[in-house]
Amino acid sequence: AQKITQTQPGMFVQEKEAVTLDCTYDTSDPSYGLFWYKQPSSGEMIFLIYQGSYDQQNATEGRYSLNFQKARKSANLVISASQLGDSAMYFCAMRGGSGGYNKLIFGAGTRLAVHP
Amino acid sequence: ETGVTQSPTHLIKTRGQQVTLRCSSQSGHNTVSWYQQALGQGPQFIFQYYREEENGRGNFPPRFSGLQFPNYSSELNVNALELDDSALYLCASIFSPARDRGDYGYTFGSGTRLTVV
Numbered sequence: 001a002q003k004i005t006q007t008q009p010g011m012f013v014q015e016k017e018a019v020t021l022d023c024t025y026d027t028s029d030p031s032y033g034l035f036w037y038k039q040p041s042s043g044e045m046i047f048l049i050y051q052g053s054y055d056q057q058n059a060t061e062g063r064y065s066l067n068f069q070k071a072r073k074s075a076n077l078v079i080s081a082s083q084l085g086d087s088a089m090y091f092c093a094m095r096g097g098s099g100g101y102n103k104l105i106f107g108a109g110t111r112l113a114v115h116p
Numbered sequence: 117e118t119g120v121t122q123s124p125t126h127l128i129k130t131r132g133q134q135v136t137l138r139c140s141s142q143s144g145h146n147t148v149s150w151y152q153q154a155l156g157q158g159p160q161f162i163f164q165y166y167r168e169e170e171n172g173r174g175n176f177p178p179r180f181s182g183l184q185f186p187n188y189s190s191e192l193n194v195n196a197l198e199l200d201d202s203a204l205y206l207c208a209s210i211f212s213p214a215r216d217r218g219d220y221g222y223t224f225g226s227g228t229r230l231t232v233v
Contacts, residue, residue: 004158033219033220033221035221035222037224042226043204043226043227043229044224044225044226044227045159045206045208045224045227046224047211047221047222047223047224050219050221052219091158091159093158095220095221095222102172103149103161103164103172103174104149104151104159104161104208104222105161106158106159106160107158108157108158109157109158
């Protein structure tokens, strides 16, 4: 069965510092995609970054980078130079399977608090 | 701006009532999926529609049903509401996060927060 595990219920970081949010996944599919979403208190699920299972390089999007370690089945999100506006819930998700359109499986999330 | 619009933003219903939530995608993609997010949890997949037909369903009872229209708008209907149906309901549309590889992902609307009393 496919599963996403986020072991950090909450994280604190000082403004302008970097922070790593952990995510491990379990799947037997050879092809899958990994996503990180940010959810502020307003509720909207905001797409941050994507990593395909066959990607050789780690994905980067501005201040966000994904530390993809396929053998360890981990896909940690690194946020550099944290800003106060980064305070939110962060969800790791996986899209599994090949052919057709497949659902996303989410982890329980990590609440990030950025302190001035 | 995600291109996915949901209405209403908030809703309060009484146990036993029926509710309809709506979603529209500016992108015009022919696949839409719905998720339920209970307080303090990650979203859970309810079902997915492709070309107006349900082509995938999560672990939700039949009183959760949906429709997709030719203009790619969608509805989520919940009958016989229960207190545990109180949640944020998210609609998602397909998008391409890696255009050169043909991969696909999901972009979400802002959600409808349903409270059942």
